[in-house]
Amino acid sequence: MIRLSNIQLPLDHNEAALENAILSTLNIAAEQLVRFNIFRRGYDARKKTRIMLIYTLDVETSCNEVLLSQFADHQQVKETPDLEYHPVAQAPVTLTQRPIVIGFGPCGLLAALVLAQMGYKPIVLERGKEVRERTKDTFGFWRKKILNTESNVQFGEGGAGTFSDGKLYSQVKDPKQYSRKVLNEFVAAGAPDEILYVSKPHIGTFKLVAMVEKMRAQILELGGEIRFSSRVEDLHIENGQITGVTLANGEQLHSRHIAIAIGHSARDTFEMLHNKGVYIEAKPFSVGFRIEHEQSTIDKARFGPNAGNEILGAADYKLVHHCKNGRSVYSFCMCPGGTVVAATSEENRVVTNGMSQYSRNERNANSAIVVGIDPSDYPGGPLAGIEFQRKLESLAYELGGSNYDAPAQTVGAFLRNETPKKLGSVTPSFKPGIKLTNLADALPDFCIEAIREAIPAFNKKIRGFALDDALLTGVETRTSAPINIKRDPDTLESINIKGLYPAGEGAGYAGGIMSAAIDGIKIAEAMALSINKTTIG
Incomplete structure (x- = not known):
């Protein structure tokens, strides 16, 4: 076909x-066009009164070879x-020993699925519960403030x-088009076909739940094994080679090929890996707040008179500002028409995140507004970033009233450095609830200084961003893992433990659903090639 x-x-x-448009571009007659389909559809909203849709099309004609020769020098x-x-x-x-995948998020899910499709019958170990039970536990925390530390926003199938916006796009380089494999698997599991062609595909929480179940079923049908409530407490290492794991219940499993896809919040497992001698480095991450506006404010700022158009949907944004103090502030995990959610996995700590459903029809838009930090901001060993996060999360718990409510402040009060007496027009979406306070106490001074500078700057790009009534909720600390489990760039194994494959966000190699899933495929391929070399070679 012709693209x-x-x-x-x-x-x-x-x-x-x-x-x-096809006939005009290729200069062909209608009878020469056999069929076409949309590969991608995006939009250009720089001129709000004249928003253009931009298509990439795959076309079949009766004269493909002639046209490709004729347009050989044409980039379009x-x-x-x-x-x-x-x-x-x-x-x-x-095959005598099955590979093990630890963690069943996007990275572990795709690693296990691809291994199963290639016939390796992986064993998946997930510390949390299956997705529907996990959803009950998570909603229970939001409604009743009862936290299950093994089944929550962070842990589980x-x-x-x-529990996010379900974004399915990434900025990672993808020359092998792994992203297409991910999208095709999601569609096969029940995702809407449009994720294959819209420029910023998303799914939303409720659709993700059913999809994950179908993908789990395929792994099982292909001979894989999935064990929930199976936390790994120890690694077996002999002469620099991984040989197995010990679970929390004392059971031991043996394998010389183990993927670590544990996500960015498995702090106890990070500590165990470090204690076992797995090479880990501290790395940069970001901290900040969630900001909420009415979605209509963002729609009008981005789309002008076309706000509310069905094709455009709920507007998003992506913002960055380089501050006078040398810090960078940027928007992260923007959730159109969504809610701010409680995302802690540890008792007596408050963490925020954002979530949307597929419809994106909730009243508010929300996004993290975060400041980049690096290991020089939290000196210490490889795990010092974890303690930095914990300190901020514990402080947020106290500022919120020590009951899992989150500390919050209107944007106007934040910019004026005062405690608001009441909410404005923006209704908070955070569950369990919020407590109005002064967020200047919630982050280091350099972060507060940077965010106070960035919000008015963002207002120049998104009119209404610095609205007095907009709401900040704290704290956002889990933007990414604070560590990097170093791996060999060729084999993807740990640089000092053979057969151990650090993967996804928790290892520092991804940042979102799509990049994590892509990394899972890469890890599955690396494990498969190594298994075959060991078994056959």
Whole structure:
């Protein structure tokens, strides 16, 4: 097929416009066009009164070869690349030891699925519960303030991405088109077909729950094994080679190929890995607050008179500001039409995150507004960042009233450094609840200084961003893991423990559902190739 890129049409174009654009671009007659499909659809909203849809199309004609030769030097016309996923290996019939995947979030899920599809029958160990039980526990915490430290926003089937906006796009380089494999698996599991072509696909929590269950079922059908409530408490290492694990119940499992896909909040497991001698480095991450506006404010600022258009949906934004004090402040995990949620996994701590459903039709938009920090801000050993996070989360718990309510402040009061007496027009969405206070006490001074400078700067890009009634809720500390479990760039194994594969967000190699899932595929391939080399070679 032929791929046509950068086909621009008005937001209100009719059905015939796409076909006419193809005929015009390729200079062919209607009878020469066999069929076409949309590969990607985005939009250009820089001119709010004239928003354009931008298409990438895959086209089949009766004269493909002639056209590809004719347009050989035309950047807009190319041959459609092969996006079919091709497995790198197949499990040998003499396979005697199954690979183990620790963690069943997006990274572990795709690692296990691809291993199962290649015939390796992986064993998955997940410390939390299956997704529906986990959802009950999470909603129970939000409604009744009863925290299950092993089943919550962070731990359980589906990982932290289950309770999020469900974004399925990433900025990671993807020359092998692993992202297409991920999207195809999600669609096969029940995701809407549109995630294959919209420029910023998302799913939302409720759809993710059902999808995760279907993907789990496929792993089981292919001979995989999934064990919930199975926390790994120890690694077996002999002469620099991983040989197995011990679970919290005392059971031992043996394998020389183990993936660590534990997510960014498995702090006790980070400590265990460090104590076992796995090489870990501290790395930069970010901390800040969640900011809420009415979604209509963001829609009007981004889309002008086209706000509310069904194709455009709820508007998002992506913002960054470089401050005078040398810090950078940026928006993170923006959730259109969503809610701010309680995301702690440890008792007596408050952590915020954002979540949306597929419809994105809640009243508020929310996003993290965070400040970048690095190990020089929390000197100490490789795990010093964990203690830095814990200190901020414990302080937020106290500022919120020591009952899992979150400390909050209107933006106007924050900029004026005063405690607000009442809420404005923006109704807080955080559950369990909020307590109005002065957030200047919630973060280090350099963070507060940077955010106070950034919000008015963001207002120049998103009118209404610095609205007095907008709401800040603290604290956001789990933007990414504060550690990096170093791995060999070629084998993807730990640099000092053979057969141990650090993976995904928890190891410092991903930042979101898509990048974590892509890393899971890479890890599955690396494990498969190593198993075959060991077994057959």
